[in-house]
Amino acid sequence: MISKIAVIGFGNIAKAIITPLFDKNLLNPKDVYCLVNTKKSLENIRKSYKYDINIFQSNSKGSEIIWDCKVKLLSVKPQQLKNIIELDNNNDNLLVSILAGVSLEKLIKRFPNHKCIRVVTNIPITIGKGLTGISWGDEITEDQKKLIRRLFENSSKIYEFPEDLLDIFLALTSSGPAIIALIIEALSDGGLSGGLQKKLSEELVMEMLLGTVNLIRETNLTTAELKNMVTSPGGTTISALRVLENRGLRSALIEAVVSASNRSKEFR
Numbered sequence: 001m002i003s004k005i006a007v008i009g010f011g012n013i014a015k016a017i018i019t020p021l022f023d024k025n026l027l028n029p030k031d032v033y034c035l036v037n038t039k040k041s042l043e044n045i046r047k048s049y050k051y052d053i054n055i056f057q058s059n060s061k062g063s064e065i066i067w068d069c070k071v072k073l074l075s076v077k078p079q080q081l082k083n084i085i086e087l088d089n090n091n092d093n094l095l096v097s098i099l100a101g102v103s104l105e106k107l108i109k110r111f112p113n114h115k116c117i118r119v120v121t122n123i124p125i126t127i128g129k130g131l132t133g134i135s136w137g138d139e140i141t142e143d144q145k146k147l148i149r150r151l152f153e154n155s156s157k158i159y160e161f162p163e164d165l166l167d168i169f170l171a172l173t174s175s176g177p178a179i180i181a182l183i184i185e186a187l188s189d190g191g192l193s194g195g196l197q198k199k200l201s202e203e204l205v206m207e208m209l210l211g212t213v214n215l216i217r218e219t220n221l222t223t224a225e226l227k228n229m230v231t232s233p234g235g236t237t238i239s240a241l242r243v244l245e246n247r248g249l250r251s252a253l254i255e256a257v258v259s260a261s262n263r264s265k266e267f268r
Contacts, residue, residue: 002150004031006066008084009076010045010055013098016126017073020154022051029053033066037080058083070094071147072114078102078267081110089113094144096151100170101267104137104163115140117148120166121156122174130156131173135163171260179256184209 002021007014021027029051035058036042042057056063066072067087074097076084081102088111095114097107098121107116116137124130132152136145152158161169184205191201216226231237244250 002027002031002147003071004033004069005151006069006072007032007034008066008072008074009080010034010036010041011075012126013121013123014073014075015049016128016130016155017098017121017152019051020128021151024154026150026154033069035063035066037076037083071096071151073151074099081106084110086111086113091115094140094148096148100174101167101264103268104135106268108137115144118163118166119152120170120174121152123177125156128155131159132156133159133161133166133169133173135161135166167261167264168257170264171257175257175260179253180209 007018018032022029032053034053034055036055037058039057042055045055064087071094074095078099078101081099091113093114094117095111096117096119098119104116104118117140118135119132121130121132149158187205188198188201191204192198
């Protein structure tokens with residue numbers, strides 16, 4: 001079982017990380033100490049969250065206890081980081097940040113008495129299908145790495161990277177769902193234009209995407225091989241692909257990922 005953890009901020013992503021640990025009895029709710037910014041947030045969590053955790057409002061009496069925890073999960077909004085004041089002088093404790101674009105260098109300056117770890121994860125973590133990238137700060141022991149892997153492995157697939165690759169990981173996996181949602185919406189609007197009901201068109205697009213991904217995975221086809229399988233001379237598919245190439249879809253998608261990665265670097 002994982003030892004007690006402090007959670008600084010308790011939004012959807014933090015809940016998605018912590019809740020599976022409770023569900024699988026890997027963590028006792030009484031060993032979680034959560035800090036939130038407002039009284040309203042505190043009351044909402046107490047009312048709606050299915051587990052009884054220790055929860056405090058920032059700067060309230062007793063909230064200092066979070067700094068006694070050996071592991072802190074930092075999940076506030078990046079602009080709220082300046083409001084978090086370190087009260088811990090045990091430099092073997094861990095601070096795990098899931099703040100987008102906040103570098104290890106910034107974290108270490110803000111929390112000099114902690115060993116810092118930077119994590120990037122994505123929204124499918126809320127259904128246990130996340131992708132999580134981890135960059136380790138200095139002097140993290142192998143036992144500490146195992147502990148942090150256990151923290152995320154129940155809700156996501158884990159990848160470990162040098163920090164300079166986290167920005168492109170973020171662009172592909174964290175911004176990617178919005179790009180895919182836009183593609184689903186556009187394709188389903190194409191079906192709507194052809195006379196299908198919107199709901200049915202969306203369902204067909206999503207089933208097609210799932211089937212295509214599974215086909216590629218299960219047959220080890222390359223994307224180029226799959227494209228060639230369904231593209232016949234003078235047929236419907238080559239007609240559709242010609243339009244997409246003429247409109248620059250491939251280039252637009254590449255540039256979208258590069259732009260998201262560059263924007264992430266600007267936050268460092």
